[in-house]
Amino acid sequence: MASIFSRIIAGEIPCHRVAETDRAIAFLDIRPLTEGHTLVVPKAEVDSIFDLDSEDYQAVFDLVRAVAEAQKAVVPCTRIGLTVLGFEVPHAHVHVVPLRSEADLNFANPKLQLDSLELEGIARRLREAILVESL
Numbered sequence: 451m452a453s454i455f456s457r458i459i460a461g462e463i464p465c466h467r468v469a470e471t472d473r474a475i476a477f478l479d480i481r482p483l484t485e486g487h488t489l490v491v492p493k494a495e496v497d498s499i500f501d502l503d504s505e506d507y508q509a510v511f512d513l514v515r516a517v518a519e520a521q522k523a524v525v526p527c528t529r530i531g532l533t534v535l536g537f538e539v540p541h542a543h544v545h546v547v548p549l550r551s552e553a554d555l556n557f558a559n560p561k562l563q564l565d566s567l568e569l570e571g572i573a574r575r576l577r578e579a580i581l582v583e584s585l
Contacts, residue, residue, distance in 0.1 A: 453541035455491045466566075466573035468517060469580045473509035476517045476546075478569050478576075481561040484548050486525035486572055490514045491543040499534050499542040514544050520579035521548045525572075531555040 457463045458477065465477035468488055479487040490513050492499075492506045502510065518530040527548035533555060534544050547555055564572075 453495055453539055455489075455539055455541040455543060456495045459491070459493050466569045468520070468573050468576045469513060471509055471513055473506050474513045476513055478573050479545065480569065482547075482564065483545075483557065483559060483561065484525075484527070484550075484554050485562065485564075486521045486527075486548045486576065487562075488517050488521070488546045488576070489543045490517060490546055491541065496542050497536065497540045499536070499544070502542060510542075510544060514546055516580050517546045517576065520576045521546065523579040524575045526550070533557075 454463065458465045459475055468476040468478065470476070474490060474492050476488050476490045479489050490510055492502055492510050494502060494506050496502055499507070499510070514532065521527065521530055525548040527550055529549045531547045531549045531554070532544055536542060549555060
């Protein structure tokens with residue numbers, strides 16, 4: 451059975467897309483820790499990030515960097531945090547989270563409640579800030 455991320459990649463489930471390459475996709479987390487919290491997901495469906503082949507692994511982290519640069523440009527933050535957990539969805543993914551403090555990266559924190567229009571506005575601002583040539 452395809453993971454929810456594979457279904458998003460296939461276009462079966464909508465998302466607030468930030469960027470996409472031939473090997474990876476970035477979209478907003480619908481239950482974000484902070485404004486701009488983005489997931490970067492390889493198109494290859496593997497459970498662990500370390501099971502990706504070298505090309506897919508590099509593509510994911512190239513997209514992570516592009517997303518982080520866009521976040522720094524459009525979201526008030528002092529740092530960008532990364533985490534790879536994978537407990538909730540059995541498909542490798544990287545959380546790219548704008549931070550004001552270390553406490554912002556605590557997944558036990560209450561999630562932001564943003565509606566679809568707010569999420570789409572954030573996604574649009576991030577898309578506009580992504581350096582296309584860096585992908």
